[in-house]
Amino acid sequence: MEEEYEILENTVKDFNAKYVENNSLKFENESMGKEFVKLLADQGFFSMMGQSGEGAADVKTLSVVLENLAKSVPAVAVKTLLANSFLSLVNDPKITEAVANGSKSGTVTFSDLLVGPGQNGSLLLSDGKIKGEKQFVFGSDSDFIVTLLDTGELVLLKSGFTAGKKLKRLGFRSIGFSAVSVNSSDYDVLSKEGRKVLEKLYDQLSIPVAAISLGMSEAVSQKGLDYAKVRTAFGHYLKDFQPLAFELTSLIAEMEILKRYFEGLISTSPSRKEAMFLKHKALALAKDISKTSLQIHGGYGYLEDFGIEKFYRDSMALSVLFHNEEHEMEDLSTLVFETKAGFV
Amino acid sequence: MDFELSDDIKEAVVKAKEFANKYFTEEVAEKSDFNEEFPTEIVAISKKEKVLDFSNPWKVLVTIEELVRRDPGLGISVTISAFGAEIFMFFGNDAQKEKYMNPVFAGKRTLGLGVTEAGGGSDVAGIKCEARLDGDSYVLNGGKMFISNGQIADHFLVLARTSPPPSPEKKHKGLSVFVVDSKSPGFAINKLHGKLGVRATNTAELIFDNVRVPKEDMVGEEGKGFYYIMTFFNISRIYVAAQGLGIAHGALDRLLEYSKKYAPVSETGELSENLQLAIAEIATRVEATRNITYKAASYLFKFTPNPIVTSMAKFYAAESAVFATKRAIELMSLHGLTSDLERFFRDAKILDIWEGTTEVEKLIITRMMLKEGGA
Numbered sequence: 001m002e003e004e005y006e007i008l009e010n011t012v013k014d015f016n017a018k019y020v021e022n023n024s025l026k027f028e029n030e031s032m033g034k035e036f037v038k039l040l041a042d043q044g045f046f047s048m049m050g051q052s053g054e055g056a057a058d059v060k061t062l063s064v065v066l067e068n069l070a071k072s073v074p075a076v077a078v079k080t081l082l083a084n085s086f087l088s089l090v091n092d093p094k095i096t097e098a099v100a101n102g103s104k105s106g107t108v109t110f111s112d113l114l115v116g117p118g119q120n121g122s123l124l125l126s127d128g129k130i131k132g133e134k135q136f137v138f139g140s141d142s143d144f145i146v147t148l149l150d151t152g153e154l155v156l157l158k159s160g161f162t163a164g165k166k167l168k169r170l171g172f173r174s175i176g177f178s179a180v181s182v183n184s185s186d187y188d189v190l191s192k193e194g195r196k197v198l199e200k201l202y203d204q205l206s207i208p209v210a211a212i213s214l215g216m217s218e219a220v221s222q223k224g225l226d227y228a229k230v231r232t233a234f235g236h237y238l239k240d241f242q243p244l245a246f247e248l249t250s251l252i253a254e255m256e257i258l259k260r261y262f263e264g265l266i267s268t269s270p271s272r273k274e275a276m277f278l279k280h281k282a283l284a285l286a287k288d289i290s291k292t293s294l295q296i297h298g299g300y301g302y303l304e305d306f307g308i309e310k311f312y313r314d315s316m317a318l319s320v321l322f323h324n325e326e327h328e329m330e331d332l333s334t335l336v337f338e339t340k341a342g343f344v
Numbered sequence: 345m346d347f348e349l350s351d352d353i354k355e356a357v358v359k360a361k362e363f364a365n366k367y368f369t370e371e372v373a374e375k376s377d378f379n380e381e382f383p384t385e386i387v388a389i390s391k392k393e394k395v396l397d398f399s400n401p402w403k404v405l406v407t408i409e410e411l412v413r414r415d416p417g418l419g420i421s422v423t424i425s426a427f428g429a430e431i432f433m434f435f436g437n438d439a440q441k442e443k444y445m446n447p448v449f450a451g452k453r454t455l456g457l458g459v460t461e462a463g464g465g466s467d468v469a470g471i472k473c474e475a476r477l478d479g480d481s482y483v484l485n486g487g488k489m490f491i492s493n494g495q496i497a498d499h500f501l502v503l504a505r506t507s508p509p510p511s512p513e514k515k516h517k518g519l520s521v522f523v524v525d526s527k528s529p530g531f532a533i534n535k536l537h538g539k540l541g542v543r544a545t546n547t548a549e550l551i552f553d554n555v556r557v558p559k560e561d562m563v564g565e566e567g568k569g570f571y572y573i574m575t576f577f578n579i580s581r582i583y584v585a586a587q588g589l590g591i592a593h594g595a596l597d598r599l600l601e602y603s604k605k606y607a608p609v610s611e612t613g614e615l616s617e618n619l620q621l622a623i624a625e626i627a628t629r630v631e632a633t634r635n636i637t638y639k640a641a642s643y644l645f646k647f648t649p650n651p652i653v654t655s656m657a658k659f660y661a662a663e664s665a666v667f668a669t670k671r672a673i674e675l676m677s678l679h680g681l682t683s684d685l686e687r688f689f690r691d692a693k694i695l696d697i698w699e700g701t702t703e704v705e706k707l708i709i710t711r712m713m714l715k716e717g718g719a
């Protein structure tokens with residue numbers, strides 16, 4: 001790994017040790033609190049991506065940060081990803097400054113790309129007002145929301161919206177997730193070709209999302225390794241039982257290969273196909289490795305105190321909030337076959 | 345060979361379905377899950393309405409399946425009040441059956457079973473809890489971990505060591521089972537919080553500090569406890585398989601509903617093949633789980649238990665529940681994540697752990713097959 005990334009990795013490690021690890025249950029389940037969000041912002045973590053409208057965003061340093069943040073509390077990494085996504089689309093200096101320094105928060109509704117037409121609510125602009133309801137808003141507790149109108153414009157909602165009842169909370173429980181009712185005349189139109197802009201940003205998140213998955217995989221596999229070395233059953237350390245040792249080893253082999261691939265990608269200019277390969281495999285790995293590590297912990301894995309079950313939930317939540325199996329496999333198949341594939 | 349359920353079993357299915365429809369509302373299920381709250385009221389109603397008919401184990405099996413299919417946390421809470429009672433049935437004396445078992449089957453009392461300890465659950469013979477004879481009673485010291493019904497049971501069946509193992513290889517000898525009253529002096533109970541799933545069920549740690557248990561509350565013979573517990577697991581694992589069947593079937597229900605309501609279709613109105621194949625795979629697993637579970641049950645209910653098939657059913661049902669809930673969420677995308685399916689996904693994982701982990705079940709299967717020469 002390049003020296004620059006190693007320094008960054010150590011910075012995040014120190015940050016985790018100092019501010020995150022002791023509060024992990026709270027940050028995961030309740031709220032991160034304004035003070036902590038400010039600390040996170042003070043590290044410069046919220047504005048690492050640059051403006052995605054101006055060509056290729058810089059997702060490399062961001063990805064290294066996310067990978068390492070995800071090792072302690074994946075929700076912190078995801079919060080950082082949302083802030084970066086937001087700042088990559090918004091230009092208003094007052095707003096960008098406030099979000100970058102953590103005094104305000106912003107989110108982007110990717111759900112428009114994840115569920116079918118008409119399943120994500122409806123927002124319409126008429127007589128200078130945006131009205132309607134948007135479903136599945138991840139980060140619905142934010143001060144600002146970037147979202148799509150039915151007519152295709154990407155808009156920044158600055159006020160005039162309220163979050164509804166919290167939706168079910170499989171993962172990232174400290175981040176708001178609900179429908180949002182909108183009745184707002186306080187907005188900016190960011191682009192007339194909103195879906196295209198959103199799709200471009202979503203594509204650029206392939207490596208950052210993979211980075212979060214890899215960070216989760218590293219953390220949860222380490223917990224599995226550590227536990228298997230100290231816990232005994234039938235007079236043997238768990239590490240000595242083939243079903244556990246082989247399964248975890250095999251998944252760690254996969255993880256190490258993906259990490260190499262990840263490091264390779266962030267030191268070059270990855271193609272869309274390569275970035276999607278990584279995301280596809282890293283998301284699946286995070287789910288598999290969390291499951292194995294939970295299983296190694298037996299009953300303790302099922303309790304939140306051991307810090308395993310959150311990875312089991314979060315890895316699944318991540319693979320739904322930032323990924324859609326069918327859409328992405330259709331795209332990826334088309335890239336692999338070099339002709340339209342995966343559609344009948 | 346007849347794969348049809350008899351009419352009275354079919355009636356039990358209908359009764360369970362009606363009960364779940366009436367009482368397992370999403371509001372109650374979500375609240376119990378969120379607050380980690382045992383659904384006391386619903387359990388009381390289920391007892392009053394005799395939802396579980398213990399006179400026929402097939403009825404118990406299909407009732408578990410059907411209730412869990414609607415909601416695993418509530419379904420298990422309603423069907424776990426008699427957990428361990430078969431130990432009385434097979435090994436208890438008449439007085440114990442009268443005093444402890446009958447009130448449990450009548451829905452008047454709640455039972456818990458304490459085997460697992462902080463130091464280990466798979467290695468049952470390695471438990472450390474001790475019972476020492478002192479006059480007319482045994483004195484119990486030690487603790488039990490992850491005990492279902494921990495805070496609500498009136499009595500627990502507790503496995504404890506009554507004599508040292510004759511050799512390190514014979515650790516399963518010298519263990520005995522006791523009935524312990526939850527109000528006994530020296531008995532402390534700590535609720536365990538923060539479970540991934542089955543949060544409606546009550547789970548606790550039990551601590552015994554010189555708890556006196558009258559001699560007559562030892563179940564069966566001294567030193568035979570390991571055998572009693574293993575016999576019990578060969579019964580209860582079939583009911584765990586039914587839990588897995590219910591969860592997998594519940595996931596299938598939800599995926600089918602999604603397919604009709606939200607899934608994209610081609611110009612000719614067909615679902616994507618990816619989704620069609622996933623549905624077929626889950627549905628086949630549900631069917632296979634049902635067949636193997638019912639086969640294990642038919643051996644047991646004819647008093648010719650087949651531990652190999654039982655362990656097959658238990659691990660296969662657990663894996664199928666985990667597989668089905670995972671695939672269903674992946675395919676249903678945000679619709680799955682924001683529906684009760686996310687709870688099913690969290691609940692399912694317990695089945696890989698409790699009453700014999702999936703790894704342990706697989707070891708049992710092979711070891712017994714090698715010993716006995718086949719299933």
Ligand SMILES: Cc1cc2nc3c(=O)[nH]c(=O)nc-3n(C[C@H](O)[C@H](O)[C@H](O)COP(=O)(O)OP(=O)(O)OC[C@H]3O[C@@H](n4cnc5c(N)ncnc54)[C@H](O)[C@@H]3O)c2cc1C
Pocket residue numbers: 231232233234238241242243244295296297298299300302456457458459460461462463464465466467489490491492493539542547694697698699700701702703704707
């Ligand atoms: C919600 C909940 C409710 C429960 N209710 C009850 C209850 O009512 N009563 C009760 O007595 N217990 C109960 N349990 C405990 C449960 O049965 C145990 O957690 C389970 O038996 C596993 O034991 P353990 O947690 O100590 O894991 P361990 O035994 O430490 O096992 C850890 C890991 O090692 C693996 N392993 C162990 N031995 C081997 C081997 N030889 N080869 C390969 N792999 C191996 C296991 O499969 C597992 O993956 C409950 C647990 C939970 C979480």
